[in-house]
Amino acid sequence: MEIYNNIRLSKEDSEHLYIQLYKSIKELILGGKLMEGDRLPPVRKMAKMMEVNNVTIVKAYEILEKEALVYKRIGSGTYIAHQIKGDDPEGIEEETHQAINKHRLLDQGQIKIEENTINFASATPSAELFPVDDFKQVLNDVLDRDKGNAFGYQEGQGYYPLREILGSYVKEYGINVDAENIQVISGAQQGIDLVSKALLNYGDYVIIEGPSYTGAIAAFQSRGARIIDIPLEYDGLNLEILEKKIQSNRPKLLYIMPNFQNPTGVSYTREKKEKLLEICKNYGVYIMEDDYLSELNYYHDDTSTLKSIDKENIVIYVKSFSKIFMPGLRLGFLVIPNNLHGRLLMAKHTTDISTSGLLQRALELYLKKGIWQQHLRYMEGKYKERFEKMISCIEAYMPSEVEYILPRGGVNFWFKLPSNCSSQQLYELAVNENIVFAPGNLFHLNNFHDEYFRLSIAAVSPPEIEVGMRQLCKIMEEYINKYKSSVVRASTIKPIL
Amino acid sequence: MEIYNNIRLSKEDSEHLYIQLYKSIKELILGGKLMEGDRLPPVRKMAKMMEVNNVTIVKAYEILEKEALVYKRIGSGTYIAHQIKGDDPEGIEEETHQAINKHRLLDQGQIKIEENTINFASATPSAELFPVDDFKQVLNDVLDRDKGNAFGYQEGQGYYPLREILGSYVKEYGINVDAENIQVISGAQQGIDLVSKALLNYGDYVIIEGPSYTGAIAAFQSRGARIIDIPLEYDGLNLEILEKKIQSNRPKLLYIMPNFQNPTGVSYTREKKEKLLEICKNYGVYIMEDDYLSELNYYHDDTSTLKSIDKENIVIYVKSFSKIFMPGLRLGFLVIPNNLHGRLLMAKHTTDISTSGLLQRALELYLKKGIWQQHLRYMEGKYKERFEKMISCIEAYMPSEVEYILPRGGVNFWFKLPSNCSSQQLYELAVNENIVFAPGNLFHLNNFHDEYFRLSIAAVSPPEIEVGMRQLCKIMEEYINKYKSSVVRASTIKPIL
Numbered sequence: 006m007e008i009y010n011n012i013r014l015s016k017e018d019s020e021h022l023y024i025q026l027y028k029s030i031k032e033l034i035l036g037g038k039l040m041e042g043d044r045l046p047p048v049r050k051m052a053k054m055m056e057v058n059n060v061t062i063v064k065a066y067e068i069l070e071k072e073a074l075v076y077k078r079i080g081s082g083t084y085i086a087h088q089i090k091g092d093d094p095e096g097i098e099e100e101t102h103q104a105i106n107k108h109r110l111l112d113q114g115q116i117k118i119e120e121n122t123i124n125f126a127s128a129t130p131s132a133e134l135f136p137v138d139d140f141k142q143v144l145n146d147v148l149d150r151d152k153g154n155a156f157g158y159q160e161g162q163g164y165y166p167l168r169e170i171l172g173s174y175v176k177e178y179g180i181n182v183d184a185e186n187i188q189v190i191s192g193a194q195q196g197i198d199l200v201s202k203a204l205l206n207y208g209d210y211v212i213i214e215g216p217s218y219t220g221a222i223a224a225f226q227s228r229g230a231r232i233i234d235i236p237l238e239y240d241g242l243n244l245e246i247l248e249k250k251i252q253s254n255r256p257k258l259l260y261i262m263p264n265f266q267n268p269t270g271v272s273y274t275r276e277k278k279e280k281l282l283e284i285c286k287n288y289g290v291y292i293m294e295d296d297y298l299s300e301l302n303y304y305h306d307d308t309s310t311l312k313s314i315d316k317e318n319i320v321i322y323v324k325s326f327s328k329i330f331m332p333g334l335r336l337g338f339l340v341i342p343n344n345l346h347g348r349l350l351m352a353k354h355t356t357d358i359s360t361s362g363l364l365q366r367a368l369e370l371y372l373k374k375g376i377w378q379q380h381l382r383y384m385e386g387k388y389k390e391r392f393e394k395m396i397s398c399i400e401a402y403m404p405s406e407v408e409y410i411l412p413r414g415g416v417n418f419w420f421k422l423p424s425n426c427s428s429q430q431l432y433e434l435a436v437n438e439n440i441v442f443a444p445g446n447l448f449h450l451n452n453f454h455d456e457y458f459r460l461s462i463a464a465v466s467p468p469e470i471e472v473g474m475r476q477l478c479k480i481m482e483e484y485i486n487k488y489k490s491s492v493v494r495a496s497t498i499k500p501i502l
Numbered sequence: 503m504e505i506y507n508n509i510r511l512s513k514e515d516s517e518h519l520y521i522q523l524y525k526s527i528k529e530l531i532l533g534g535k536l537m538e539g540d541r542l543p544p545v546r547k548m549a550k551m552m553e554v555n556n557v558t559i560v561k562a563y564e565i566l567e568k569e570a571l572v573y574k575r576i577g578s579g580t581y582i583a584h585q586i587k588g589d590d591p592e593g594i595e596e597e598t599h600q601a602i603n604k605h606r607l608l609d610q611g612q613i614k615i616e617e618n619t620i621n622f623a624s625a626t627p628s629a630e631l632f633p634v635d636d637f638k639q640v641l642n643d644v645l646d647r648d649k650g651n652a653f654g655y656q657e658g659q660g661y662y663p664l665r666e667i668l669g670s671y672v673k674e675y676g677i678n679v680d681a682e683n684i685q686v687i688s689g690a691q692q693g694i695d696l697v698s699k700a701l702l703n704y705g706d707y708v709i710i711e712g713p714s715y716t717g718a719i720a721a722f723q724s725r726g727a728r729i730i731d732i733p734l735e736y737d738g739l740n741l742e743i744l745e746k747k748i749q750s751n752r753p754k755l756l757y758i759m760p761n762f763q764n765p766t767g768v769s770y771t772r773e774k775k776e777k778l779l780e781i782c783k784n785y786g787v788y789i790m791e792d793d794y795l796s797e798l799n800y801y802h803d804d805t806s807t808l809k810s811i812d813k814e815n816i817v818i819y820v821k822s823f824s825k826i827f828m829p830g831l832r833l834g835f836l837v838i839p840n841n842l843h844g845r846l847l848m849a850k851h852t853t854d855i856s857t858s859g860l861l862q863r864a865l866e867l868y869l870k871k872g873i874w875q876q877h878l879r880y881m882e883g884k885y886k887e888r889f890e891k892m893i894s895c896i897e898a899y900m901p902s903e904v905e906y907i908l909p910r911g912g913v914n915f916w917f918k919l920p921s922n923c924s925s926q927q928l929y930e931l932a933v934n935e936n937i938v939f940a941p942g943n944l945f946h947l948n949n950f951h952d953e954y955f956r957l958s959i960a961a962v963s964p965p966e967i968e969v970g971m972r973q974l975c976k977i978m979e980e981y982i983n984k985y986k987s988s989v990v991r992a993s994t995i996k997p998i999l
Contacts, residue, residue: 007504037703132650140653141645148638153629156637156828191688191832195854206534207704207726223852229704229726331653333859335688355720357692361858362830 008038014055015253019246022057023064034074034085045083123473125442127464128416135331136380143370159362161353163189167369171338179313180340188339188349191360193325194220196339200293200321201228202352210256216448218267221260234450239410241273244280251288259292264299264308268448268459269419270412275307286317295323298415303389306413318342329384334364391462394470402478406485416463421456425488428458434484440477505535511552516743519554520561531571531582542580620970622939624961625913632828633877640867656859658850660686664866668835676810677837685836685846688857690822691717693836697790697818698725699849707753713945715764718757731947736907738770741777748785756789761796761805765945765956766916767909772804783814792820795912800886803910815839826881833865888959891967899975903982913960918953922985925955931981937974
């Protein structure tokens with residue numbers, strides 16, 4: 006029974022005790038600590054151990070059973086089911102992976118969809134927006150200039166001239182660092198993976214926003230970390246809950262997107278940004294700031310990055326060039342506190358030694374030529390057009406039962422269906438009409454948030470937005486009306502946002 | 503004291519009990535389970551717990567102290583020292599990382615060395631051998647052909663036409679798979695990282711060759727795995743010890759380089775390859791075969807890959823294009839058993855989503871044009887010239903006290919100094935004379951193998967080999983003679999190879 010000693014259930018937690026217990030046991034199963042055929046303690050015994058009611062245990066076991074993580078043998082007890090056995094990668098675990106991969110593909114605009122499908126799922130710009138000719142030119146310039154040296158191993162931290170120019174680049178965002186504080190990465194996802202490797206050991210706690218970016222959740226889970234999500238409010242994280250969770254769980258890391266968050270579009274107020282820094286400073290928690298899309302700031306709000314107001318050097322800033330440049334290049338960078346250099350460099354070496362020197366050199370030249378600023382303005386213009394079109398469509402067509410907060414930048418819009426509806430079901434209906442979007446489960450730690458969904462404007466033209474939204478909202482309306490009369494599902498989870 | 507429960511010392515182990523204990527405690531410290539200021543149990547208590555002699559404990563504590571992992575307070579006990587505190591990345595941990603990074607840089611030819619230094623350390627070809635013009639041509643062809651599509655997200659598993667052509671490519675090596683079994687990776691290091699993520703959980707066992715590739719050791723350690731090294735003999739792993747270790751530790755994975763191993767140059771006999779497969783099949787252990795350099799087979803030996811004779815589908819084959827193509831491209835591939843697809847794809851997504859589409863497309867075209875075969879023959883010719891020069895220099899200049907087995911392919915040569923000598927000291931002497939090489943510690947799990955070192959011919963021309971070897975052997979001779987008279991160091995470790 007020793008294995009259960011580390012489970013700590015807290016009544017002060019915003020999460021129900023049975024959810025806490027369910028999550029803890031699931032973790033033990035997925036982490037291989039509980040194996041196929043192991044028996045869970047009988048309800049009464051477990052209740053005594055955890056100092057909770059029998060009902061709490063029953064409910065937790067029920068969810069585990071529903072997710073096929075355990076099964077019951079009548080008169081004998083509850084046992085760990087087959088699919089989670091680490092040594093047999095076939096079966097349901099494989100299917101789970103495939104399902105997650107499918108979602109990720111959707112997000113990256115990679116899913117194979119019908120020719121005439123309208124794609125509100127992809128948060129990745131369409132190929133016609135990429136500055137192909139300019140980039141071809143710099144590639145050739147680099148090859149003529151550097152020859153074989155462009156193909157040798159690059160310094161693990163990144164090609165020095167690129168780091169230098171990135172240092173100046175972030176100065177425009179109020180971040181005062183030099184080349185030594187820059188770590189070049191192969192895209193933001195790698196940044197998250199590296200920070201996980203550098204900071205997180207098995208069993209460490211990480212706090213994320215609920216909802217958050219799937220890729221980050223997956224990276225933390227892969228590291229064996231315990232993840233806690235804190236409700237995201239219209240102006241940023243709920244700081245009261247945050248502080249309590251920090252006190253009770255002593256996390257190593259907080260992962261957030263303070264401007265135009267993915268998937269919700271929420272931006273933190275300046276006040277919340279400052280308070281957040283204060284709290285994390287007090288408890289010695291590093292913050293990973295994923296600067297997802299603060300460039301797409303259509304109304305010139307204060308989108309100061311956390312890093313720019315980080316006096317204590319506790320913020321690790323992650324920036325990708327995928328969203329407004331070219332995803333396929335796989336380039337990005339971290340701005341790192343001085344004392345994390347060695348750890349991150351080590352993690353980079355362990356992960357892939359270094360990022361392609363050729364592409365780093367080409368990006369450096371591209372930035373040096375000042376073409377970047379031009380391209381940025383071009384993308385901003387394109388996206389703003391789509392953004393405004395989307396807002397007018399939402400106002401015109403969105404059923405009144407659907408809740409949302411309009412974002413003020415970025416490419417994502419977040420919606421909440423009435424609580425008896427399922428975005429997964431809506432997705433199936435929409436696909437039949439050649440419209441895709443991202444169901445909300447994708448962005449949550451668990452499957453209790455089926456009423457949310459995300460629409461993204463990254464890969465749709467204004468006319469597509471018009472046609473697609475009119476159609477999608479019609480489907481939604483019919484779907485909602487159909488379920489209006491049906492029994493209201495008992496929603497046990499506090500709504501987030 | 504619960505924390506020590508998982509330590510299992512075995513008298514049947516080839517390793518001394520105190521080494522086993524030292525390693526286990528070190529693991530607890532580096533894994534953050536023992537923290538700064540924690541006191542180790544008193545010697546007698548620990549001896550009782552572990553059921554061993556007091557002397558065993560004293561010796562283990564001594565090594566830990568020597569490595570500054572613990573310190574003694576007179577009359578009070580032994581405490582965990584500062585540098586390993588997970589929350590404070592400054593200090594010695596940082597220095598350790600830097601030292602490891604320095605070694606890695608050396609290996610990749612990245613170390614900043616004097617202009618006229620002769621570099622026997624780098625296992626990476628020099629820039630003048632790269633097919634720059636040909637690659638520039640295919641890059642431009644791809645950009646003209648694919649435009650923006652070359653810059654979109656690529657399928658996580660890899661650009662399909664590239665996977666197809668890699669499928670045909672490996673057929674020449676006797677590996678019969680199709681595109682579905684290929685996973686494109688950003689270099690071999692990433693392949694090792696992905697396989698670690700897909701197969702290893704915290705605390706799982708991995709078996710490696712002793713000595714082995716540092717980058718693999720680092721990746722397994724970063725994953726929280728327990729690593730066991732098995733002595734490598736002139737014809738491959740000692741299979742008897744291997745089987746015992748598999749029985750006692752039930753590892754998830756065996757990581758080996760069966761042809762022209764790095765750093766030793768050792769190749770497995772066909773018989774050992776087959777027996778190895780048999781053993782791993784029987785115990786359900788996956789094998790990761792790092793095909794480091796089987797192309798550089800100067801005497802046309804049987805260099806069948808394990809994968810080509812793997813009927814049970816338990817071999818994961820890793821191939822990099824860095825060693826004989828261009829390291830800076832960061833391209834390679836895995837050949838994977840069917841049932842691991844989902845896991846590896848998931849790991850790839852979590853790690854960096856996908857490898858640069860532009861580079862994948864360029865490589866595909868390069869392979870399709872048949873330029874690869876030409877380049878390979880060119881590199882083979884270049885390397886063979888160096889290889890033969892090296893052998894004649896070894897025969898002419900190497901002091902008789904130095905032991906070695908000549909390899910029959912690849913780029914690495916492995917040597918053993920007399921046991922009272924230190925390759926680290928020799929390195930310092932050589933650097934003063936502008937010669938660098940790779941000290942043996944780099945390739946071992948611990949620091950007890952200081953008498954070994956590796957010379958590589960990847961980055962030195964035949965005239966440099968002549969001059970460098972004459973000089974280095976002179977330095978060696980003087981160094982050995984100086985220490986001949988000194989006290990013979992008590993060698994507690996069984997010599998490997």
